Amino acid sequence: MKTGENNKNLSLKDRLFTIVFENDTHAGRSFDIALLWLILLSILVVCLESLPNLNQDYRTILSGAEWVITLLFTIEYIIRIWVVRNKLRYLKSFFGVTDLLAILPTYLSIFIAGSQFALIFRVFRLLRIFRILKLGRYVGESYSLINALKASRYKIIVFLQAVLVVVVIVGTMMYLIEGETSGFDSIPASIYWAIVTLTTVGFGDITPVTPLGRIVASMLMLLGYGIIAVPTGIVSAELAKNRNIKASTRTCPNCRLVIQDEGDNYCKNCGLQLEKKENNKV
């Protein structure tokens, strides 16, 4: 039996699975790209709905667009549940929960006013973009980024602890030095100011006016300017030793585990016999 014939003999359910869950066929990729644009459109609609001086006519159009998008997402959600073999695993997975969160707020907005802003969580669906990019070079790149960040996490936690100790101490000092007249009206507000300053954001809503306050602020700024080197150095050092990881585009149709070795015949997780695929033209 040739691998080509294999694909032709697939049932509707199997073909839908290939389209909505995988993207190494032409149809699968087209579906993912269409979905991505729909997600971006839905985010744009929610953003526009929040504008304060919006014309009532536009508001009606946006509301209509939202219901259309929600219905499309609902159909997609139902198909996903239907075609996946291990339904519970999908429902509890990150993408399963995200897919539900993307449609629920619109239905809830019938009962609770304002809940449609929760639709912005549709942005999480954008993470599906990484699936579309799977065929290309993006996955290997994002794996090496994530690995560098993972390898750096203990160093970064240690660094953040040091930063927190500094902002609490400097925040309290500034509260005692500056007092309420210049906006340092409580220790939490002063700690907030210290974070704004140390991270070199510098809003300017709270600023020191006393000479001593300015000296302490100057030292905090120089510290913040200097120690930005630390997380940067950590990540640079990790990335300098990164290795590009080859990413697979296959997932097990039963448990949705990513099949890492293209030559695997059985799913490592659930033992399902896997269909052989043609080589991807990367």
Add this chain to the structure above:
Amino acid sequence: MKTGENNKNLSLKDRLFTIVFENDTHAGRSFDIALLWLILLSILVVCLESLPNLNQDYRTILSGAEWVITLLFTIEYIIRIWVVRNKLRYLKSFFGVTDLLAILPTYLSIFIAGSQFALIFRVFRLLRIFRILKLGRYVGESYSLINALKASRYKIIVFLQAVLVVVVIVGTMMYLIEGETSGFDSIPASIYWAIVTLTTVGFGDITPVTPLGRIVASMLMLLGYGIIAVPTGIVSAELAKNRNIKASTRTCPNCRLVIQDEGDNYCKNCGLQLEKKENNKV
């Protein structure tokens, strides 16, 4: 036949080509440097013209200067079209379009008031500076910079996607937390604030005032302060493995392709037989 004699036998057209398109002769370099100063002067004129409280006398002088510069650029543009063999290729090239954009707005300003500000696109002509620097060490350096950025592009796109997902979610959260009183009057405005904050710019035109808003803002700032490490790390890691690339100063007089190997006798692109050059003293 010696290479020196070759150069003497060039026609006016060929000699002009060497002056305006290449820069490994003394005349070519002088022309490029004069052109650079003229471009800088023209940008200065446009900037000064925009000053609101400008005296009418100065305005007349600036307007005159603009017309003189435009005429000089027009003459240069005509010479370029005349001397290049493959005229269409030049007209459609980046520098061809830029050269046209540099003169068009002045002529248009006779018919449409205000269009002379489009002259600022003359700044793109500044990119010719890289041609002037070709003889020196700049080209190799900029090639290694561009290569490092090119090699990093997939990582940087992945990073920017993550940043966009973060600012959309945090922006919506802040819109719901802070509300209109503190300037977060729509989701787009809040996303704009989130970008201002994450990138550590911190204008301060919109700032959180509620305790919860300040906590979310603090976390966003620490995130922005920490993840600046990611693009930096990516580029550092790439630059650490850079190799200096030797840059050629020859271009094919027919198709304007850069001749990469000094020893080449025929253009790789159009097959034109190339003149032999003396060794550049780099």
Add this chain to the structure above:
Amino acid sequence: MKTGENNKNLSLKDRLFTIVFENDTHAGRSFDIALLWLILLSILVVCLESLPNLNQDYRTILSGAEWVITLLFTIEYIIRIWVVRNKLRYLKSFFGVTDLLAILPTYLSIFIAGSQFALIFRVFRLLRIFRILKLGRYVGESYSLINALKASRYKIIVFLQAVLVVVVIVGTMMYLIEGETSGFDSIPASIYWAIVTLTTVGFGDITPVTPLGRIVASMLMLLGYGIIAVPTGIVSAELAKNRNIKASTRTCPNCRLVIQDEGDNYCKNCGLQLEKKENNKV
């Protein structure tokens, strides 16, 4: 004699020492974690007490919480003095002084109003967190961070000197250029502005308005944007050559020196014979 029996034969004092000063037993770790939460709680209490519009009822509750925490810290302090063999060394050590500073302000607040804000120095006790993390991978990571910073210190001092020379000169220039109308009302204020600008914090409380002032400010900003590369490069280069250092979890019960080699039988510092420990499961 087996090492297991050794632990059973310990006196109450020895067992308390293991709990409060070490953390490679279950009890020791639990104690440290409980202590950490208590420290965090006490900082939260001090922060809340500083809020300006606080209800009198809440103020009473917070005051009560502070006294309870202070009593617990006092008991812990007394136990620490009791169980440690070389008491004077502990009292004069960083953690000894911190432990005293954590309880003193509450008692002093009976006599001197406002002194309870000094309680914020309890935040230094948070540094004990590094002890809790000793068992895991954190210590090695923080050692490699600290080593990288230590190795960079001369370079960073040279860099800071250059920064200070720049801000003093630019500050004076801006004082002379801008004058009092735009907030540059003295050289110290202008130097403060130069630090705010060079470090890219940019509060906006003092901003240049004259053309020349803005040109100087632009150059200072570009300088600040460019030379942030210097500390970052220094630390990156150091971290790139870091070695993970294995951290020990044992301290000498007599002089509290950290025992670096797990196989040591005698304290390198005071010669005390050390108990053999079971291998930690890291």
Add this chain to the structure above:
Amino acid sequence: MKTGENNKNLSLKDRLFTIVFENDTHAGRSFDIALLWLILLSILVVCLESLPNLNQDYRTILSGAEWVITLLFTIEYIIRIWVVRNKLRYLKSFFGVTDLLAILPTYLSIFIAGSQFALIFRVFRLLRIFRILKLGRYVGESYSLINALKASRYKIIVFLQAVLVVVVIVGTMMYLIEGETSGFDSIPASIYWAIVTLTTVGFGDITPVTPLGRIVASMLMLLGYGIIAVPTGIVSAELAKNRNIKASTRTCPNCRLVIQDEGDNYCKNCGLQLEKKENNKV
């Protein structure tokens, strides 16, 4: 003849030369440290004199202090001219000019009011600190920093050109988009804003208010946040391959050239026979 005896036979002029120009003797180091403190004190005096609400009594004291410091600096300047063999070379050197600039403004202030603020150029004298640090590890470190910056200069110039092209184009765009109402009242002001934004300083004195202006600003901020990676990456990559350079503490008494090889017997520059020195205890 032993090297020890050599030192004893030096004339007053030679001994003064060793004290004021070199610092590998005890007297030389003490002189340099005293000088450093005097420079810092003189800067402090100038800073304090600029305070707007200063009491007349304090002003008299500060004025007196300034004259005392100027007299001390004048004596030092005269000694330096007397003891150096090649006087013209010293007078024209960076430190020679600085030493003159440090005393001239006080004398000029008798004739021209306000000229004493030029005294702030005394801060350049602080660069003598690097001489004091010569004995230690600082020189090697600062050489490796300076070398890394030198090696990066072509890359950094290319980068700055790209930055300038970006800020000119974005500045003009913002001028056309935002107009005068939101502070973008001329192209130079808009370019200034673009630099403030790209460098992530973000004063907030000029901020976009139109939707399109905010979109362009967001892209500029993300660009600025992303490309800070470039100078950082350049310097990191250079510093990663740095070699520590051993610094010499000897200068030729005739031409003041630094003697790089401790074993040299004659000055490479002027051929003067050099005294042998004892080994420095580094």
